[in-house]
Amino acid sequence: MIVVFGGNGQLGRELSRAAASRGVSLRALSHQEADIADGAAVAAAQTQYKPSIVVNAAAYTKVDRAEIEIENARSGNETGPAVLAGACATAGIPMVHVSTDYVFDGAKEGAYLESDPVYPVNVYGRTKAAGEDAVRGELKHHIILRTAWVYSEFGQNFLKTILRLAETRDELRIVADQHGSPTSAAEIAEAILHIAPLLVHDPGLSGTYHFTAHGETTWYGFASRAIGIAASFTGRNPLVIPIATADYPTPAKRPANSVLDCRLFAQTFGFLPRHWTEAVDATTRVLVASRAESHVA
Numbered sequence: 346m347i348v349v350f351g352g353n354g355q356l357g358r359e360l361s362r363a364a365a366s367r368g369v370s371l372r373a374l375s376h377q378e379a380d381i382a383d384g385a386a387v388a389a390a391q392t393q394y395k396p397s398i399v400v401n402a403a404a405y406t407k408v409d410r411a412e413i414e415i416e417n418a419r420s421g422n423e424t425g426p427a428v429l430a431g432a433c434a435t436a437g438i439p440m441v442h443v444s445t446d447y448v449f450d451g452a453k454e455g456a457y458l459e460s461d462p463v464y465p466v467n468v469y470g471r472t473k474a475a476g477e478d479a480v481r482g483e484l485k486h487h488i489i490l491r492t493a494w495v496y497s498e499f500g501q502n503f504l505k506t507i508l509r510l511a512e513t514r515d516e517l518r519i520v521a522d523q524h525g526s527p528t529s530a531a532e533i534a535e536a537i538l539h540i541a542p543l544l545v546h547d548p549g550l551s552g553t554y555h556f557t558a559h560g561e562t563t564w565y566g567f568a569s570r571a572i573g574i575a576a577s578f579t580g581r582n583p584l585v586i587p588i589a590t591a592d593y594p595t596p597a598k599r600p601a602n603s604v605l606d607c608r609l610f611a612q613t614f615g616f617l618p619r620h621w622t623e624a625v626d627a628t629t630r631v632l633v634a635s636r637a638e639s640h641v642a
């Protein structure tokens with residue numbers, strides 16, 4: 346059985362959905378059911394479910410709030426992964442740990458390789474980088490999967506915010522000088538379910554990999570794409586205006602370039618993600634249809 350921590354987040358819920366549709370045995374535990382920084386709760390979950398592999402989808406993901414809630418960010422992103430990895434080492438099972446493009450500073454020209462040094466520029470990125478180190482230190486048999494710009498039908502994310510704002514605003518100003526790859530949580534879930542059995546059966550499999558959607562864009566490109574697709578259903582087509590990061594100050598600094606080179610993951614595991622536009626179009630259609638239904642209801 347696969348046990349997922351952080352089961353109520355975007356990725357956690359997509360993992361549950363993907364496992365159910367494939368008939369994979371998976372138990373997703375919410376934050377309330379098991380805090381990953383609580384050794385006793387983690388041990389109890391392992392005793393109860395006896396997983397063959399653990400997926401850590403839990404994280405403190407509020408990038409701006411992390412600048413002031415430093416202890417919470419540390420607990421979710423650094424202490425928690427260390428505790429989970431230690432428990433997996435004791436139980437002799439592997440773990441997939443999910444990390445982020447925000448471990449990089451964004452100064453590189455071109456896509457980041459797994460071997461590039463990390464230089465996080467905010468508290469979230471620093472705690473996630475420390476979490477990666479903790480996993481590497483505690484547990485040999487692990488895969489660290491760095492992903493980026495995650496969205497899904499569930500939870501809070503940029504795509505849902507943009508579609509909501511597009512219903513009432515005539516104009517949206519969106520940052521156009523940060524580059525990355527919007528990635529569907531559903532696709533990350535598929536990738537994790539693809540690698541989980543390989544990891545269980547190969548004790549030598551270990552390491553850090555990048556996994557995002559194919560292709561790259563900016564937040565402006567992401568928003569424009571989603572609004573264009575939504576407009577064909579809703580008729581609402583607000584003007585999207587590109588702005589600079591400097592025109593939209595946020596508490597946490599963000600990397601200007603967080604495009605990840607994902608060739609190693611594809612070569613190693615034979616799993617190819619879709620282009621970001623294809624995946625964004627699909628989720629946008631689902632979200633627009635469900636918003637239309639909720640307005641009727």
Ligand SMILES: NC(=O)c1ccc[n+]([C@@H]2O[C@H](COP(=O)([O-])OP(=O)(O)OC[C@H]3O[C@@H](n4cnc5c(N)ncnc54)[C@H](OP(=O)(O)O)[C@@H]3O)[C@@H](O)[C@H]2O)c1
Nearest residue numbers: 351353354355356376380381403404406421445493494495
């Ligand atoms: N979202 C992004 O854009 C993005 C980008 C790059 C990488 N990632 C990484 O992708 C992974 C999945 O992210 P996501 O978007 O699915 O995040 P999410 O929607 O914010 O879900 C994270 C879940 O973890 C739970 N959690 C937080 N602290 C916990 C703890 N100490 N113990 C147990 N559960 C805890 C949260 O519960 P509460 O809400 O109750 O606290 C939440 O349900 C994370 O590792 C994240 O760092 C995300």
